[in-house]
Amino acid sequence: MKPVPTYPETAVELFALRDGVGPILYAPIGQLMARVNEPAAACALAYASDHAALESMTEDERAVVNELAAHGFFDERPLPRGEGAFRPVQVTLFPTNRCNLRCSYCYAFGGEGGASGEPLVEMSPDVARAAIDFVADNARALADEGCEPGCFIVSIHGNGEPFCAFGLMREIVRFGREASERVGVPVVFNTATNGVLSDEQLDFLLRNFDSVNISFDGLPAFQDANRPTAGGGGSFASIDRTMRALQDAGVEFGIRTTVTASMVARMSEIVAFVADNYAATEQIHLEPVWECGRCTTSDDAMPSAQAFTESYLAALDVADARGVKLIYSGARQELVCDAFCKVGGGSFTVTPAGDVTACYEVSYASDPRSQRFFFGRFDEQAGAFVFDRGKLEELGRLNVRNFPYCSDCFCKWHCAGDCAAKVLVGISPEAHAGSVRCEVNRTLTLDQISRKLDWNPPEERGDADGR
Ligand code: SF4
Ligand code: SF4
Ligand code: SF4
Structure with missing residues (x-):
């Protein structure tokens, strides 16, 4: 080592x-x-x-x-240096682990309570309100100290579908608006949803969220096969309706597509389909499936690094030609940082059970990785969150500065060691040994550099798209 x-x-x-x-x-x-x-x-x-x-x-x-x-x-x-003291102005709430879909690769076994079959629950409104008040108060205090945060952010995701706790979703938005009024700082709401919504839920989505991400597997057949409803039916018709409604309402949205080995050759087709049908799509996020959760019990497999990069690069040409932004999480040459995500700064994510986790993918106490990523919980008696400062300090070590494996990599200040939940399972930061994603990250980051070098300003172009 x-x-x-x-x-x-x-x-x-x-x-x-x-x-x-x-x-x-x-x-x-x-x-x-x-x-x-x-x-x-x-x-x-x-x-x-x-x-x-x-x-x-x-x-x-x-x-x-x-x-x-x-x-x-x-x-x-x-050199980049990450976040300082834990003082979040963003909370990510997981209202419930219930889900109306049964995606074949779901990392959280949505609708089934995780790998250990924990109970299906809904977050207590007291927990949601305390979490929102905490970030709103932080935003106010920072503003009073002259560090204007501009807003506080309430993100609603889930280890299930958040709209399966629709009553609570409404409460959360109400709590957010009340807190905003109380502290005098604007609130921003964003959500990630599977898009399978009732009329009432869809209307609520259109009226209340500043940013929306829809999980959509890119082509109707993939969506129906990989993301079936809990009853076994297809989900494309429903999600198509949601995306068209967002578009008609003028709400820009992002699409997240999980790419399995059987889909990988068709990434260009996916991009073309999305661009042709949902012009309001702000970006398409193509991510190779990671073999965890329900994926370990299905036939889904991760595409090879070569198959993914080749198909992604072809899809990138299609996206460029149609003016759509394409992203993959590990290639981000435009970002200079020392950590892949906010996990090392104690991202404030609250599970339906009231635990605080630094990682979106680790949301059950029965998950062995919770030993590392859980760093607090809602104390019912105190009516507030309590945090384990020692755990926070340990999380602060999930940083590329502590990954010797990455020290010679040209992506180290961009990829910053990649997703800790994937590459550091059961090992210390010092034992980071990369993953199959390194090849993808390096190839696609190098391509981003090449494209910048070879870009020509419009006045020097001989063709329409500036190459
Ligand atoms: S919609 Fe999300 S939470 Fe539900 S099964 Fe699919 S991936 Fe899991
Ligand atoms: S460690 Fe990985 S899975 Fe967890 S929040 Fe960060 S990027 Fe997401
Ligand atoms: S070695 Fe791998 S994980 Fe580390 S920075 Fe490079 S691409 Fe990322």
């Missing part, structure tokens, strides 16, 4: 990458990139690791170094 690296406050980080065209020099913190030739890449790396190397360089090599230096490639830059 490699030792844990020690990172200074500021550093020069420079990588030599290669794509189909040739070498690329890449400085991830400043997000600088340049196409160079092999000798230029070699002397730039030599100079970056030891400035004294300049003395033994030829005139031409010095000229290369000087040119790159003029563009900031050797500037010391502050």
Whole structure:
């Protein structure tokens, strides 16, 4: 095992990458990139690791170094440092673990109470109200200290379908609005839903949410096969109605598509179908299924890294041509950070049972991973949340700075070590050993860099889409 690296406050980080065209020099913190030739890449790396190397360089090599230096490639830059004290202004509520669908790959065994078959429950309104008040008060306190948060956020997701607790959903929105009025800070509501809704629920969705994410498997046949109703019927007709209603109401929404091995070759078709039918789609998030939860009991399998990246890149061309944004969670060259998600900063997510988890995918006390990710719960007697500060401190270590495996990876300040719930199951941060996703993350991040390098401004283009 490699030792844990020690990172200074500021550093020069420079990588030599290669794509189909040739070498690329890449400085991830400043997000600088340049196409160079092999000798230029070699002397730039030599100079970056030891400035004294300049003395033994030829005139031409010095000229290369000087040119790159003029563009900031050797500037010391502050390395990303995550969140400070736990003081969230966003809460994610899981109103219930009940679900009207039985998706074949559901990580949470939605509607069945997780892997251990825990009871199907609904969050107590007291828990929801206390959680909302907590983030609203934090937002007010921060505003009073001059750190204007702008808003507090109430996100409603679930280890089930949140609209299966519709009465509570209504209460949550009411609590949010009341808290907003009380603290004088705006509230933002967002939700992720499977989109299988009654008329009344659909109307509520259209009227109350600032941001909506719909889980949709991209083509009617995939949706009906992978995301059947609890009674075994297809769900496409229902979700299609929801997406068209969102579109007609002028509500932009995102689509999340889980890609299995049997779907992977058809990602371009998925993007074209969505673009043709739901023009209000803000983005399509294509994510390879991770073999956990109900996926371990079905025939669904994760696509190979090669199949996923090849098909994703083809789908990206379709998306670009149609003006749709395509995303995959592990390729995010535009983001400079030291943690993949907010898990290390103690993301404030409350399960239906009132436990606080840092991870969306770990929502049951019976899940062995809860030992790491649960860090608080609602105390009924106190009527407030109590947090385990020691656990929070441990969670703060789920950070790329503590993953020796990632120390030489050019994606380390973008991917930042990937999803802890997937790559750190039962192991310490130091034992992080990557996953099959690393190949996908690196290939697609490199493609993002290549596309930026090869992008031409409209006035220099010979064609309609600017390549
Ligand atoms: S809709 Fe969501 S919670 Fe329900 S079974 Fe499907 S993936 Fe699981
Ligand atoms: S650790 Fe992974 S699954 Fe958990 S919240 Fe972060 S990204 Fe999501
Ligand atoms: S080694 Fe893998 S997990 Fe680590 S930063 Fe690179 S792509 Fe991400």
